[in-house]
Amino acid sequence: MARWQPDAPGRLAAAALELFEERGYENTTVIEIAERAGLTKSTFFRHFPDKREVLFGGGALSDLLAEGIASAPPTAGPLDAVTGALDALGRTFFSADRREFSRRRQAVLDANTELREREALKRIGLTASMVEALGLRGVPDRTARVAAKLGALVWEIAYDQWIEADNEEDFGSLARQALAEVRTIGAVR
Structure with missing residues (x-):
């Protein structure tokens, strides 16, 4: 090359x-x-x-999440702003043409403890980026932390489904489904 x-x-x-x-x-x-x-x-x-970092996209994911939250409509609640950011992430990083790469990447991560630890630290950093971006929208800290952590959970659920070999559904749709499940569980008393 x-x-x-x-x-x-x-x-x-x-x-x-x-x-x-x-x-x-x-x-x-x-x-x-x-x-x-x-x-x-x-x-x-x-x-x-x-x-290690070659498989983790540098700071681009954090930037995209922050931009997605910042660009959410002013009337969007914290979780809706996070959902919009996850949609943007899906269009950019989790597009159909990157699915096979992501499947292979996950297999490499699963086979190596150091890379799994790096992935966990990266997700913590991404959650912190969402908290910060929500704070810039005026969301109180505790609410921002809850919304960001729920967003991270939604992301994890959607990503795990998205890379399954028999799944061809787009990431954004999977994230919205996972968010609906999280909201349903949150409404259960």
């Missing part, structure tokens, strides 16, 4: 995933990832701080 081709981060992520599947996460180096992508080690580090 020529170095001048576009989407270096995407090429690096694809190369890393292939190598992690072939050799295992522990047995793959940054240099090997960069070479497989047709790039240099310095290009790798321009986009990612380490080989």
Whole structure:
């Protein structure tokens, strides 16, 4: 692959995933990832701080969630604002063309404790981003924390369903279904 081709981060992520599947996460180096992508080690580090982060999208997810919450209509409640952000996430990161990559990525994560720990920390950070974005909308802290954590739960449920081999439903629809279930359970006394 020529170095001048576009989407270096995407090429690096694809190369890393292939190598992690072939050799295992522990047995793959940054240099090997960069070479497989047709790039240099310095290009790798321009986009990612380490080989773990290559499968986690940098800060783009946090930014997209915050933008989605900020752009929700002023009349939207906290959970509806989070739902709008999850819809935006679905259109950008969880589109049909990324489903197979995401399935393979999840299998690599499931096989490695260090990557599962990184995934858990990333989700905590994403939840914190949602809390902050809701706070900027004037949502009280406790309410923002509850809405963000429910949003994270909805995301997790929708994502797990979205990557199932026999599921072709779009992420946004799955997230809305999970949110409806969460709301129904919350209404049960």
